[in-house]
Amino acid sequence: xxxxxxxxxxxxxxxxxxxxxxxxxxxxxxxxxxxxxxxxxxxxxxxxxxxxxxxxxxxxxxxxxxxxxxxxxxxxxxxxxxxxxxxxxxxxxxxxxxxxxxxxxxxxxxxxxxxxxxxxxxxxxxxxxxxxxxxxxxxxxxxxxxxxxxxxxxxxxxxxxxxxxxxxxxxxxxxxxxxxxxxxxxxxxxxxxxxxxxxxxxxxxxxxxxxxxxxxxxxxxxxxxxxxxxxxxxxxxxxxxxxxxxxxxxxxxxxxxxxxxxxxxxxxxxxxxxxxxxxxxxxxxxxxxxxxxxxxxxxxxxxxxxxxxxxxxxxxxxxxxxxxxxxxxxxxxxxxxxxxxxxxxxxxxxxxxxxxxxxxxxxxxxxxxxxxxxxxxxxxxxxxxxxxxxxxxxxxxxxxxxxxxxxxxxxxxxxxxxxxxxxxxxxxxxxxxxxxxxxxxxxxxxxxxxxxxxxxxxxxxxxxxxxxxxxxxxxxxxxxxxxxxxxxxxxxxxxxxxxxxxxxxxxxxxxxxxxxxxxxxxxxxxxxxxxxxxxxxxxxxxxxxxxxxxxxxxxxxxxxxxxxxxxxxxxxxxxxxxxxxxxxxxxxx
Amino acid sequence: xxxxxxxxxxxxxxxxxxxxxxxxxxxxxxxxxxxxxxxxxxxxxxxxxxxxxxxxxxxxxxxxxxxxxxxxxxxxxxxxxxxxxxxxxxxxxxxxxxxxxxxxxxxxxxxxxxxxxxxxxxxxxxxxxxxxxxxxxxxxxxxxxxxxxxxxxxxxxxxxxxxxxxxxxxxxxxxxxxxxxxxxxxxxxxxxxxxxxxxxxxxxxxxxxxxxxxxxxxxxxxxxxxxxxxxxxxxxxxxxxxxxxxxxxxxxxxxxxxxxxxxxxxxxxxxxxxxxxxxxxxxxxxxxxxxxxxxxxxxxxxxxxxxxxxxxxxxxxxxxxxxxxxxxxxxxxxxxxx
Numbered sequence: 001x002x003x004x005x006x007x008x009x010x011x012x013x014x015x016x017x018x019x020x021x022x023x024x025x026x027x028x029x030x031x032x033x034x035x036x037x038x039x040x041x042x043x044x045x046x047x048x049x050x051x052x053x054x055x056x057x058x059x060x061x062x063x064x065x066x067x068x069x070x071x072x073x074x075x076x077x078x079x080x081x082x083x084x085x086x087x088x089x090x091x092x093x094x095x096x097x098x099x100x101x102x103x104x105x106x107x108x109x110x111x112x113x114x115x116x117x118x119x120x121x122x123x124x125x126x127x128x129x130x131x132x133x134x135x136x137x138x139x140x141x142x143x144x145x146x147x148x149x150x151x152x153x154x155x156x157x158x159x160x161x162x163x164x165x166x167x168x169x170x171x172x173x174x175x176x177x178x179x180x181x182x183x184x185x186x187x188x189x190x191x192x193x194x195x196x197x198x199x200x201x202x203x204x205x206x207x208x209x210x211x212x213x214x215x216x217x218x219x220x221x222x223x224x225x226x227x228x229x230x231x232x233x234x235x236x237x238x239x240x241x242x243x244x245x246x247x248x249x250x251x252x253x254x255x256x257x258x259x260x261x262x263x264x265x266x267x268x269x270x271x272x273x274x275x276x277x278x279x280x281x282x283x284x285x286x287x288x289x290x291x292x293x294x295x296x297x298x299x300x301x302x303x304x305x306x307x308x309x310x311x312x313x314x315x316x317x318x319x320x321x322x323x324x325x326x327x328x329x330x331x332x333x334x335x336x337x338x339x340x341x342x343x344x345x346x347x348x349x350x351x352x353x354x355x356x357x358x359x360x361x362x363x364x365x366x367x368x369x370x371x372x373x374x375x376x377x378x379x380x381x382x383x384x385x386x387x388x389x390x391x392x393x394x395x396x397x398x399x400x401x402x403x404x405x406x407x408x409x410x411x412x413x414x415x416x417x418x419x420x421x422x423x424x425x426x427x428x429x430x431x432x433x434x435x436x437x438x439x440x441x442x443x444x445x446x447x448x449x450x451x452x453x454x455x456x457x458x459x460x461x462x463x464x465x466x467x468x469x470x471x472x473x474x475x476x477x478x479x480x481x482x483x484x485x486x487x488x489x490x491x492x493x494x495x496x497x498x499x500x501x502x503x504x505x506x507x508x509x510x511x512x513x514x515x516x517x518x519x520x521x522x523x524x525x526x527x528x529x530x531x532x533x534x535x536x537x538x539x540x541x542x543x544x545x546x547x548x549x550x551x552x553x554x555x556x557x558x559x560x561x562x563x564x565x566x567x568x569x570x571x572x573x574x575x576x577x578x579x580x581x582x583x584x585x586x587x588x589x
Numbered sequence: 590x591x592x593x594x595x596x597x598x599x600x601x602x603x604x605x606x607x608x609x610x611x612x613x614x615x616x617x618x619x620x621x622x623x624x625x626x627x628x629x630x631x632x633x634x635x636x637x638x639x640x641x642x643x644x645x646x647x648x649x650x651x652x653x654x655x656x657x658x659x660x661x662x663x664x665x666x667x668x669x670x671x672x673x674x675x676x677x678x679x680x681x682x683x684x685x686x687x688x689x690x691x692x693x694x695x696x697x698x699x700x701x702x703x704x705x706x707x708x709x710x711x712x713x714x715x716x717x718x719x720x721x722x723x724x725x726x727x728x729x730x731x732x733x734x735x736x737x738x739x740x741x742x743x744x745x746x747x748x749x750x751x752x753x754x755x756x757x758x759x760x761x762x763x764x765x766x767x768x769x770x771x772x773x774x775x776x777x778x779x780x781x782x783x784x785x786x787x788x789x790x791x792x793x794x795x796x797x798x799x800x801x802x803x804x805x806x807x808x809x810x811x812x813x814x815x816x817x818x819x820x821x822x823x824x825x826x827x828x829x830x831x832x833x834x835x836x837x838x839x840x841x842x843x844x845x846x847x848x849x850x851x852x853x854x855x856x857x858x859x860x861x862x863x864x865x866x867x868x869x870x871x872x873x874x875x876x877x878x879x880x881x882x883x884x885x886x887x888x889x890x891x892x893x894x895x896x897x898x899x900x901x902x903x904x905x906x907x908x909x910x911x912x913x914x915x916x917x918x919x920x921x922x923x924x925x926x927x
Binding site for chain 2: 047053100103104106108110118119120122123126233236237240272274275276278284285286288291292
């Protein structure tokens with residue numbers, strides 16, 4: 001535990017004292033490590049945390065470098081004026097490109113960045129203003145001396161790492177980490193996933209642009225080859241080699257690739273007895289082996305080998321986030337005439353339903369009755385063909401999931417959707433996302449500490465309320481299914497909702513867990529919450545619900561007190577079939 | 590531009606388009622079955638072209654060494670994985686590569702006709718496909734598309750370096766398989782162009798027929814749509830993956846032999862060709878064969894005419910085109926929620 005805490009400190013000490021015991025050549029090499037690490041750092045956030053890939057980062061570095069070089073050679077601007085220009089071009093380019101990018105899913109995005117990287121390389125080589133393949137010579141330098149350049153680059157690297165660490169440990173950081181596997185869940189928590197994606201993309205591109213700007217004055221020569229698609233792929237290799245989820249992984253990966261490359265370039269041709277660049281074989285083979293045996297990356301593998309968990313409980317103190325509303329009363333959710341068809345199948349036909357404050361309403365019905373579709377209509381996951389939806393007195397018809405969540409609806413999912421590699425308390429804090437206001441920028445600058453404390457206090461309160469307080473700092477993936485369902489409810493509660501939608505909360509729970517869940521739901525009801533649940537366990541439903549609504553074939557066939565519904569003939573027939581004596585047609589009339 | 594030039598460029602564009610079409614078909618096939626985006630597809634093309642040229646010159650191609658090295662590696666992995674009754678499995682793995690290697694070794698003394706050399710070069714490259722699938726992808730078949738893509742990119746670099754080692758840096762250009770040229774109207778037509786177009790049509794039709802009509806095609810599609818379900822029905826994903834790679838490498842081999850006479854090819858020339866196959870494949874959303882085919886011909890023509898009007902930006906235009914298309918495909922693909 002102690003070694004784990006001092007390891008980054010030792011690394012920083014080694015970095016800080018390097019000029020004292022290394023020569024100019026090694027320092028220059030380490031300067032390149034630092035520059036590559038800054039670009040790879042952007043990929044750690046982009047790929048490792050947000051799950052977005054980019055093989056085109058080298059092209060962005062190139063844009064930064066060419067902007068600097070062109071403005072210096074053509075307009076004679078000083079480096080300190082070209083810096084904002086380079087960042088503006090890369091940032092604005094990323095922001096406008098992000099509009100396209102966030103709409104590309106999965107491998108489409110990877111391929112688009114490959115195409116972008118290839119296109120930019122040929123563009124750099126084909127334009128007159130960039131000097132074509134011959135490139136541009138840059139007359140100015142920034143700093144004299146290997147030690148000073150080294151110090152500036154590594155200071156910039158550490159500053160970037162600090163900012164990204166701040167970011168990942170904040171409201172927006174949790175949103176970013178949820179993007180990789182759970183974008184739909186994040187939207188249901190009120191997170192604008194498109195804005196989060198393009199924000200991350202802009203950050204990664206600004207960092208690449210910064211490196212490009214520095215490179216132009218450090219190398220004093222700019223030509224297309226360091227900004228090729230192959231270079232962009234190298235950055236991806238660095239990130240995945242070191243460990244794409246860890247910030248230090250970028251540094252480790254950049255160091256391995258950058259330091260190993262000259263060694264391989266010198267030794268391999270001699271070893272193989274042929275001239276040429278063979279280091280690609282070695283790096284390619286390393287990456288292939290990596291994904292076969294240690295897909296998480298070298299640094300996380302080392303950490304696991306040393307028994308460092310990376311998790312530690314932190315003291316949580318201070319007040320919670322402010323609550324958005326008082327105890328509500330009366331009608332919370334009202335739905336009239338909800339209709340939805342999928343092709344020829346009428347999944348919901350004129351479904352109407354109300355849920356009041358301090359009331360538990362259960363929606364039941366055989367499989368295929370349309371309960372899940374109704375949930376999707378209420379939460380905005382699916383748009384209704386017709387119907388009027390009101391939440392807390394406001395019309396929510398046609399609004400997005402996110403907008404509805406912001407008006408006070410929180411939900412749990414039938415198939416648990418937790419971010420497995422985040423702690424329980426972070427997962428719950430994710431639910432409180434909409435109650436905070438800090439942007440990515442202010443979190444990066446470390447201005448969001450007070451709000452972050454309130455987030456954790458709020459999350460811890462909900463964990464304690466649901467009986468999971470003692471597990472707050474464990475990863476959600478290590479929880480049993482029953483605990484995961486409760487954790488989903490805690491996350492929903494952290495949103496400070498007026499209406500709670502629970503999708504089969506008792507499925508897979510043991511008897512005692514069900515009893516504890518029922519007790520908890522009663523307590524929430526007495527706190528004034530309106531609760532709508534879908535559930536198949538009839539004993540659980542009948543003992544808990546104030547009212548039961550029964551659906552069959554997309555229609556409401558009965559509603560009322562549990563006892564009355566249980567006695568209803570149509571309900572019995574829906575579940576058990578029509579009595580043999582009477583033909584089915586007559587029984588329904 | 591006059592009509593003569595236009596017809597000339599169109600012929601060039603169509604025959605390049607046919608090659609992109611073949612590559613796109615292979616990429617779509619491999620992606621549909623294994624979710625692997627096969628960046629090394631282009632390397633198969635240059636391997637085949639260089640192998641064919643070496644055979645024509647009466648030399649044993651470097652492919653033999655590469656194929657034997659990969660066979661040894663695959664057998665070693667098979668041994669490490671499961672030693673029970675491994676003899677039949679090893680035999681299945683190694684028989685074809687060993688046979689082809691033996692044939693290639695003695696081929697300089699036999700003075701084979703060009704068609705046989707072409708078949709031998711294609712077969713050797715085809716043999717690489719299943720070997721690479723078993724060595725590189727089998728263990729990570731269930732990984733995410735992004736991981737499979739990164740591994741594909743890594744494999745491309747490995748193959749690129751191996752290509753340099755086994756083939757050397759020299760460019761090759763082979764004699765055309767059909768030495769035929771005639772004038773139609775006022776336009777000179779090259780026999781090789783017609784051969785390329787015909788081969789493309791035959792292979793595309795064969796793929797379509799196998800995919801849609803045969804039991805193998807049904808099994809392959811089942812394995813791609815629902816691997817778990819297919820496994821329960823006795824369809825091995827290992828078998829389907831190996832088969833997809835075999836077909837992809839075979840198509841790469843055919844393409845390489847066909848274009849070896851139209852342009853000078855180096856060990857690293859395949860990458861750009863493969864990438865353009867991708868642009869075409871993406872036009873079909875990596876899912877539809879007819880769309881991918883149409884995209885390939887459109888791309889070949891666009892490239893051919895772009896090289897006339899804006900030769901410095903030919904590649905930029907081709908690759909920049911992909912981004913709006915990707916956006917369109919991505920939006921079209923996202924019909925459901927979640």
